[in-house]
Structures are given as C-alpha cells and as structure tokens.
Amino acid sequence: MGAVYNIYLVFCVYLFLSKSSSLSLSCKLRRQFHLNGLHKAGDVVFGGVLKIHYISVFPENKFTSEPQDPTCEGFNTQGFRQAMTMVFAVDEINRNSNLLPNVTLGYSLYDDCGALVTGFRAALVLASGQEEQFLLKENCSGTPSVVGIVGDAYSTVSIAISSVLGLFRLPMVSHFATCSCLSDRQRFPSFFRTIPSDAFQVRAMIQILKHFGWTWVGLLVSDDDYGLNVARSFPSDLAQSGGGCLAYSEVLPWDSDSNKLRKIVHLIKTSTARVVMVFAHDGHMYELMEEVVRQNVTDRQWIASEAWTTDTALQMPHLMPYLRGTLGIAIRRGEIAGLRDFFLRIRPDQNYNNIYGNSMVTQFWEYTFQCRFAPPPAGWMETGGTLCTGQEDIENAETAFLDVSNLRSEYNVYKAVYALAYALDDMLHCVPGRGPFSRNSCATLQTMEPWQVVHYLQTVNFTTPLGDEVSFDDNGDVLPIYDVMNWLWLPDGRTKIQNVGEVKESAEGEELKLDEDKIFWNFEFKEPPRSVCSENCPPGTRMARKKGQPECCFDCIPCSEGKISNKTDSMECTSCPEDFWSSPQRDYCVPKKTEFLSYHEPLGICLTTASLLGTFICAIVLKIFIYHRSTPMVRANNSELSFLLLVSLKLCFLCSQLFMVRPSLWTCQLRHAAFGISFVLCVSCILVKTMVVLAVFKASKPGGGASLKWFGAMQQRGTVLFLTSIQAAICTAWLVSASPAPHKNTQYHNDKIVYECVVGSTVGFAVLLGYIGLLAILSFLLAFLARNLPDNFNEAKLITFSMLIFCAVWVAFIPAYVNSPGKYADAVEVFAILASSFGLLMALFGPKCYIILLRPERNTKKAIMGRGTAKS
Numbered sequence: 001m002g003a004v005y006n007i008y009l010v011f012c013v014y015l016f017l018s019k020s021s022s023l024s025l026s027c028k029l030r031r032q033f034h035l036n037g038l039h040k041a042g043d044v045v046f047g048g049v050l051k052i053h054y055i056s057v058f059p060e061n062k063f064t065s066e067p068q069d070p071t072c073e074g075f076n077t078q079g080f081r082q083a084m085t086m087v088f089a090v091d092e093i094n095r096n097s098n099l100l101p102n103v104t105l106g107y108s109l110y111d112d113c114g115a116l117v118t119g120f121r122a123a124l125v126l127a128s129g130q131e132e133q134f135l136l137k138e139n140c141s142g143t144p145s146v147v148g149i150v151g152d153a154y155s156t157v158s159i160a161i162s163s164v165l166g167l168f169r170l171p172m173v174s175h176f177a178t179c180s181c182l183s184d185r186q187r188f189p190s191f192f193r194t195i196p197s198d199a200f201q202v203r204a205m206i207q208i209l210k211h212f213g214w215t216w217v218g219l220l221v222s223d224d225d226y227g228l229n230v231a232r233s234f235p236s237d238l239a240q241s242g243g244g245c246l247a248y249s250e251v252l253p254w255d256s257d258s259n260k261l262r263k264i265v266h267l268i269k270t271s272t273a274r275v276v277m278v279f280a281h282d283g284h285m286y287e288l289m290e291e292v293v294r295q296n297v298t299d300r301q302w303i304a305s306e307a308w309t310t311d312t313a314l315q316m317p318h319l320m321p322y323l324r325g326t327l328g329i330a331i332r333r334g335e336i337a338g339l340r341d342f343f344l345r346i347r348p349d350q351n352y353n354n355i356y357g358n359s360m361v362t363q364f365w366e367y368t369f370q371c372r373f374a375p376p377p378a379g380w381m382e383t384g385g386t387l388c389t390g391q392e393d394i395e396n397a398e399t400a401f402l403d404v405s406n407l408r409s410e411y412n413v414y415k416a417v418y419a420l421a422y423a424l425d426d427m428l429h430c431v432p433g434r435g436p437f438s439r440n441s442c443a444t445l446q447t448m449e450p451w452q453v454v455h456y457l458q459t460v461n462f463t464t465p466l467g468d469e470v471s472f473d474d475n476g477d478v479l480p481i482y483d484v485m486n487w488l489w490l491p492d493g494r495t496k497i498q499n500v501g502e503v504k505e506s507a508e509g510e511e512l513k514l515d516e517d518k519i520f521w522n523f524e525f526k527e528p529p530r531s532v533c534s535e536n537c538p539p540g541t542r543m544a545r546k547k548g549q550p551e552c553c554f555d556c557i558p559c560s561e562g563k564i565s566n567k568t569d570s571m572e573c574t575s576c577p578e579d580f581w582s583s584p585q586r587d588y589c590v591p592k593k594t595e596f597l598s599y600h601e602p603l604g605i606c607l608t609t610a611s612l613l614g615t616f617i618c619a620i621v622l623k624i625f626i627y628h629r630s631t632p633m634v635r636a637n638n639s640e641l642s643f644l645l646l647v648s649l650k651l652c653f654l655c656s657q658l659f660m661v662r663p664s665l666w667t668c669q670l671r672h673a674a675f676g677i678s679f680v681l682c683v684s685c686i687l688v689k690t691m692v693v694l695a696v697f698k699a700s701k702p703g704g705g706a707s708l709k710w711f712g713a714m715q716q717r718g719t720v721l722f723l724t725s726i727q728a729a730i731c732t733a734w735l736v737s738a739s740p741a742p743h744k745n746t747q748y749h750n751d752k753i754v755y756e757c758v759v760g761s762t763v764g765f766a767v768l769l770g771y772i773g774l775l776a777i778l779s780f781l782l783a784f785l786a787r788n789l790p791d792n793f794n795e796a797k798l799i800t801f802s803m804l805i806f807c808a809v810w811v812a813f814i815p816a817y818v819n820s821p822g823k824y825a826d827a828v829e830v831f832a833i834l835a836s837s838f839g840l841l842m843a844l845f846g847p848k849c850y851i852i853l854l855r856p857e858r859n860t861k862k863a864i865m866g867r868g869t870a871k872s
Helices: 077-095 116-128 155-168 198-211 225-240 258-270 282-295 339-344 360-369 409-428 450-458 602-627 639-659 665-699 705-711 713-738 762-785 795-818 823-854 861-865
Strands: 025-029 037-040 044-050 053-057 071-075 105-111 133-136 148-151 172-174 191-193 217-222 246-252 275-279 301-304 327-331 461-463 469-471 481-489 495-506 509-514 541-545 554-558 580-582 589-591 593-595 741-745 752-758
Touching: 037 077, 037 360, 044 077, 044 116, 044 409, 071 360, 077 105, 077 339, 077 360, 077 409, 105 116, 116 148, 116 155, 148 155, 148 409, 148 450, 155 172, 155 191, 155 225, 172 409, 191 409, 198 225, 198 275, 198 301, 198 327, 198 481, 198 495, 198 509, 217 225, 217 258, 225 275, 258 282, 327 409, 327 495, 409 450, 409 461, 409 469, 602 639, 602 823, 639 665, 639 713, 639 823, 665 713, 665 741, 665 752, 665 762, 665 795, 665 823, 713 762, 752 823, 762 795, 795 823
Parallel strands: 044 105, 044 148, 148 172, 172 191, 217 246, 217 275, 275 301, 301 327, 593 752
Antiparallel strands: 025 133, 037 105, 053 071, 327 481, 461 469, 481 495, 495 509, 541 554, 580 589, 741 752
16 A cells, blocks of 8 residues: 555564563654644543645655655645634633533644645544654553544545544544545444535535526536545436536546646536536636636636635635626534634743744744744845744734634534534443443443444534534434525625525425525626526427437427427427317417308308298299289199299208208207208109199090099199108108217317218118109109190190209219218208209299299280190
C-alpha cells in the first residue's frame, strides 16, 4: 500500500534474561511528524482534523538527508473558526455539570493543510500518539489515544482516514464530508457525520428543479470523490425522485485543464438548458466562472451545491453579473450562544500551548493584523511591517472571523463534539449488570474500547439549544435538512446570500418549502427561466420519445382521429366512447354528427318541396274533377276510381314525408307499409280502370254485354279493396316476422352516426316491391293491349304511358337503392316515390285537365265517343 510509509511502527524488543534479573525496555516511534496543532490535556481527549491552511507545500527530497515535512500556506479563516468552535464546545461541556460530570475533556487538533497526506498523518498521530519514547514494563503505558476524531472536511481525506480508522473501530465524526460512498457501513464501519450526504443533497436539489419545472439541466462535477460520486448517483436519485432529465454531464478536472474547461463552458453556452447544477469546491468554481466570463455565457440559472453556496470568495464584482440570482442549498444555519465572546478572548498565550511562529493562534493573529511575533527578516520593518504585541483589538479588526450570524460548518462541528460527548455520557451512565456488552457488562473510562464508543454513538439522540434533533441512522448519517439560499443583488451593488426556504427529509420523502417572493432572478423579466428539452405537449397531442435522448426530449404527435388527450404531456391518446368523436383540436370528445334525411338540409328541402307540390297538385286536380264531375270527361271510365286514384296518389306523395325524419321504430315500420299500401292502392285503381276499359270495348261488340256485369261499381271497389288487402297482409306478415328497425350505422363514416332503417327481412321488402311490380306490369300489359281502341279519347294509351314511366322508375330504383349509403338510400327511395307519382299524375290526369280547362269543346260525349280517322 502507498500509505504504508505513513504508519507508525513501534518496535518492542523483549529480551528474556535470567530469572533473577529483569531489564526495563523501551519503544520508540519510527517517525515523529511535525504538524500544526492545538492541544489541551484531559481525562478524555477528542481529536480533530481540520483545514486551517489551504495548501501543503512539499519540499524536494532527494533522500541524501532526512526528508522534510511539508509546510502549510494560505491561512483559512473558516477552518480556524471551526477549530475554535471545537475548542469552545469542549470548554462548554467541561463547564456543564449535567453532561460528563467529574470528567474533563481535552482536545488535540491538527491541521490537514488541504492535503490528503497531511490529513492522513494527523489522523494516525491521533490514533497512536506522538510521544517520541516511552517505557514498557509489564503493561504498555503512555499517552492515551483519542476516543474519537472530528473531521475531516474533504470527502477524499475522510475516505482515506476512515478506511484505516475503521479497522480499529475508532469513531470519526465529519462535519463537512458529504460523499454518499461514506454511508457504506461495510467499508466505513465507524464513520459518522453531522452533514447530510450527497445522496440527500442531490435529491434536495432535484426537488428545487421539480418545483420550478426545470427538466432540462446541465450537470458539472469536480473530478474527485465528491463530484464523481454525485455523477454516479444522479441518474438513480433522479429516478427515485420521479423523473427529470440530464442535459449534459462533464467532469471539471482538478488540474483545471484550460482546453477542457473551454470545451465545458462552450457546451454550456450552446446548450438549450438554461439551468446548470455545479458540484465542485470554491476553487474550481472560480476557475469555471472565469472561463464563463471570457466566453460571456449569460442567461443561465446556476444551482449551487452546498460546497460553494455560501462562499463569499466568489462574490467578486466581475462575476456577479453572471452569478447573481444563484440558487443553492446550504448546511443548516445554527446559533451558538457565547461563541463570539469566546472568539474575542482568543490570544496567543501559553493557554494554547503555542510555539510562537508556528501555532494556529499565532498564525491567525499574524494573518488578521498583518504583524509578526518572531523577529522579522531584514528589511521587513522598512516595508511597513510591525511586531505583534498580543493586545491588538480583535473586535475592530477588518475580518469576518467574528461574524457568527451565519454559522453552518461551525454548527456541524459543534454538533459533532456534542455527539461524542453524549455518547460518552451514555456510556458512563451504564448500570453494571445491565450493559449492552457481553455478560451485560459496561465500559469505563479506563477499560473502554473504540468500538464501544461506536455503539453508543450509533444510538445517541439529543437536541441542540436551537431545537435541532441530532441522531444517526444505521449508516451513520444525520437526519438531513438543508437551507435553500439565493444570491440577492442589492441596489448598492453588493450581493447578499439570503435564506429563501428549506428542504428536509420527512415521512413522505423530501419536503421543500420556498418563499418565492424573496427569490431574486437574474433575468430580464425577473421570473424563473424555462429550462426544458422539449416544450410541453398541449392537449390534443401525445409525447413521443426521441430515440437515444433523455426521457424529457420528445416530439408532440397529434392524436389520431377518434382519440383525444385532455391534459398536458399525455403519454397516450384515449379513444372516445362509441357515440362520440374527437374535436378538431383532439382535446375532448364531442357527440358524433348524426346523419339522416331531414327537412333542414338542401336535399331534404328539395324532396319535401316536391312532395308538397305533388300533394297540392293532386288536391287541385281532385278539386277540378269534383267541380266538373258531371262532365263526360270525368264521368268516363268510372269517376269514383279517378277520385280514389287521386287520393292514393296524394297518399303516395305524403308517405315520402316519413323518410324525412330521424328513424325510429314506428317511422321505420310505417314508412314502408304506407309506401307499399299507397302504391298498391294506386296501381290497383289503374288496373281496374284498364280492365273496365277492356270490358266496355268488349261489351260494345255483339254478344259482349254479359261481361259488363262483372265490372260494376261494387265489383270495382271490391277488386281494389281485395288487391290492396293482399299488400296489407304482406306488410303485416313482414312487420310481425322481421320488422324494419332503426339502426345507428358507424361504418360509413368514423365521425358520423348514420341513422337508417334496416329492412329487417329482405324477403319481405322484396315481396312488397314485387307485388307492386306485378300489378304494374299487369296494368301495363292490359293497357298496352287496349291502346288502339277506337275511342277518340282512349284512356288506355294514358295508362300505358304512365305504367311505362312507373316501371322505368322502379327498375332504376333497385340498383341505385342498393348502392346508396345511409340517407342517400332514403333519398333514392323518396325520389322514386315522387318520380313515379308525378309520372302517374301527369300521364293520367294531365291530358284530362287540359281538355277540362282549356278545351271544353272536346269535353262532350260526342267528342269522346267519336271515331278517329281510320287507319290503314
């Protein structure tokens, strides 16, 4: 292992001499490291590994002399505040008579100088001690190791330290390491933390994205354990949170490769995503924003991870036009009573075991007041430098050190120290014989093992003075809660990081509370931006995923006919019920249009007009005939049959009106029955008239008078009634056996319901038409035979012509009716009724009305009975 050289090896050589003599032996450390630190002795010692400096400078070692330890540069005020908060917490616990009474806590703090190797060395020193040499007698004795360690801030350092400390079950409570991987109890059995893990951090940030409808976002992560674990967990966290999209994912490298950085920023600039999430530490964020400024990437909403949300170092004037309005999550802000007064009492004196020129407190003093305790180098005084007196006024110094209004990481350090203290307190309150260990034993300060502290730390549960509950789950994670922060742009040009809400874990999942009225948006309309891969699909369309792209990248496909979607972003279109059809916009179902022959359409109006016209003409002709009933023209060939024929024609015209309404059971039954009976009545009258004509002609010959007795008035009425009764019987049988019925036909048009009458029995309909046709043909044949009778006015000719028209119309009707859909079949039938009725009316009564009205001189018996010119 690469870290083996860091392990302290204690070589103990036991030499067994003679029984009567014994020799004290000694153990010596392999290597003693020189680390920046603060120490205070106590009955129990808490360790700490904190970042007091930013950088470790490693000297060049050629191994021609003893290698030198790295030096630390770049004083970190934030890290020093954390160290002093730990000191304050220990002192506060020592003053608390209710917590660890009769036990004095000590501390041993080390600076990791922002480097893994330095932090690892500090942890090993805390675990094994730093005494250069101690004696061994019957039992090893020496400086006791710490019972627990607070720190480290970096996930990478915490992973390395916990991997080793976990072997010995030495508890470590981090205040700032958020990597989700540290929740793995198999790898890190003794790791705890008072900051939520990245797993919750990612879910919390996803809640913000979902709240504002941002489904198309950019994700940037740093190339370390912190960022790479976020990149690995983001898709699964996104799925668990109910959806979303990942616009692009690039790794921001530690070495800040300029070419790759330019590529990343160019990708941000050209992407349609308006929201960019960044999981990186402040240093890398600064490098990223410098490139953003160079490429002038505006109109982006930055979402900050907790690593840089509250970092004021990024609030530089040239970055603010781009970063103002940033939303992010931050560690829960806390309040620690008395901490500021404690900070004011910090002095570089022996109470902190300082070595002037090298201690943390001394370096803080020199950093704050730009002075030095050690003798300055030559020329230093001439440049304006001064010597520190140790009495400088800290309160009036220009530093943020005393600002305790925004305690976040310090609050986590405070909770970490108290978590260790409460674990020890629970352990010391153990009742012998009721303990949690083997044989119900308890642990004591003298006999306790690190793994026993881990047990009590796992079950610790206390409440801070601020009211926050502190406990750990099975993975060592604290109950998660974050503040939601917003970078507010003030009128005077300054930026203020304000709290606009919180997100925490609840029984229902992540719970987000936001005060949107307080949020500052760095956009023209001062509103949250839209950041979606594809605009929402409106009602009437469905989402169709784009192949090879995230699930929020889709096309909006209009619903097909007969289907609708009535909400935004529908995945599927639903079919309308049977009697409904989709609206033109496909967003709701409307009743299907109904189609049937009616009075309200042009075709229906025309047919109705023709029907009423025919009925009116029949009435006029009937009135004419009644008025002139005593004239020879009317009396010829039985005027009673003429009147009955006109009435039947009127019924034929009127029965067509039964086809002009929405089909129902009674109209379907009545229309065909009325049509069939009316036409049989009409044709029967014509047939009887034809037979009478032939009988009269035969009677005019010698010996033919006897035939007239069969064609008297009663016989004519009876014949008409008998022939009509046969049709009535056919209709009755048809209606009883297989009655015509209304039918909603949806086969002709998908978006229409065609109401029609199905004939029920095709045989019945055929018999009805066939019977009419039989009478018509018979009438035609008889009339054709009588066409050359010698009467001057031979009605047989008119009957022949009328039957010719009648038969022609109904022969053409059959194929037209069969091939006409829906209402057009009814229209064809009505047309055939009207055409044949008009044909009969005009052919039979037209010439008679002409003579009655216009040629009255021919309306005499002599004129009617006169012979025509002899034919050759």
